[in-house]
Amino acid sequence: MKKNIILYKTIPVDQFERLQQHFNVTAFDNITPENADTFRQALAGADGIIGASYPITANDLTLAPNLKAASTISVGIDQFDIDAMNARKIALMHTPNVLTETTADTIFTLVLCSARRIIEMAEMVKNGQWTKSIGESDYGSNVNGKTIGILGMGRIGYAVAKRAHAGFGMSVLYYNNHQHLDAENLLNARRCDLDTLLAESDFVCVVLPLLPSTEKLIGKNELAKMKSSAFLINGSRGKIIDETALIDALENQVIRGAGLDVFEVEPLPADSKLLKLPNVVALPHIGSATHETRYAMVKCAVDNLIAALNGDLSQNCVNPEVIK
Structure with a gap:
């Protein structure tokens, strides 16, 4: 049976299709005030989440009892409550090399x-x-x-x-x-x-x-x-x-x-x-903003989530020591 994930960022079609091959995907283009409640409701059945530019708080995590892994399309992890993730033994994956x-x-x-x-x-x-x-x-x-x-x-x-x-x-x-x-x-x-x-x-x-x-x-x-x-x-x-x-x-x-x-x-x-x-x-936060790099970041994040939800935390996991 496929695991359930939430995608909360628009990504290239081919990478979206890869996610669909592995998971049941609930997709949001971005999280806005208009759809934030719907996003939080979807967390109830999520095994994994993938996206960027939205803070995942301790309160959000309490709404996701089945969550096992989060994959951020970024190298920075300051959008996540790391202590809360560690307490729940939720793997956090990021993209440290491609950008x-x-x-x-x-x-x-x-x-x-x-x-x-x-x-x-x-x-x-x-x-x-x-x-x-x-x-x-x-x-x-x-x-x-x-x-x-x-x-x-x-x-x-x-x-x-x-x-x-x-x-x-x-x-x-x-x-x-x-x-x-x-x-x-x-x-x-x-x-x-x-x-x-x-x-x-x-x-x-x-x-x-x-x-x-x-x-x-x-x-x-x-x-x-x-x-x-x-x-x-x-x-x-x-x-x-x-x-x-x-x-x-x-x-x-x-x-x-x-x-x-x-x-x-x-x-x-x-x-x-x-x-x-x-x-x-x-500049408008363009550090990694090239076509090639942003695509590579998405692909890496998708790879990370697929691996993590299959139990492989050997690459790009921020907190592997807490996942036991």
Whole structure:
């Protein structure tokens, strides 16, 4: 007999058909206020769930007595109440490998666009304001040969470090719970404490998961420790940075600029002060948003759910130690 699953994200047809081959599928395009109650009612008979961009709370889990596995179409797992899942011995699967290089590309794009004022200069040309050779007021900053500080030397952090070292001759500092020998031996990276990284880096790149220990890790005090010529780059989770403190730092030239793909509230409200600052590059959370990568993420998540509901947690399981 087929197990019952809930799909709560639109996915490519071929991957939807794969799910149908293995399971009885109840599908939602996305969870909205209009269909949230229907979704919660469907949880009563679900053995598995798969989707993204919707918080699965402890209360939701109480409505799903048969739930054995959840598969998120993302590497981040902050949308799930991990403690509640562990208590229920529900496997949580994610997609940690397939988006590494694409997300690193996006983060380094933010480095380049922020330093060279690419968006600002492109808009000047499009608006017909390029009427003479640019002067000093329009100059950007070099990237080549500068120092990049990476908060979080995981897969994506290491991919960013490779680009910085090999492509732009940058010195690499990193702040991480654990030593990364490949980064040190192959990229001449130096592990240091947070204060040292902030003080010495020309570009501070946040590539950390959102955890209680990382929420608002970068606030007023941390921004004040950065160089006034430095740029803050965030390609992980918006809540790691105190957005109010960042706006204040940008308005008062405490730092030179910021490149942001993520925000405390998403989508970013149209009245956000960040959108009024010329020294901010703001993207709509496009870290992994290419056709190839998003398809690979869906396929990986489908593979994960099929494997998990067949008892195989050998790949991409966040909490295998609690499933006994």
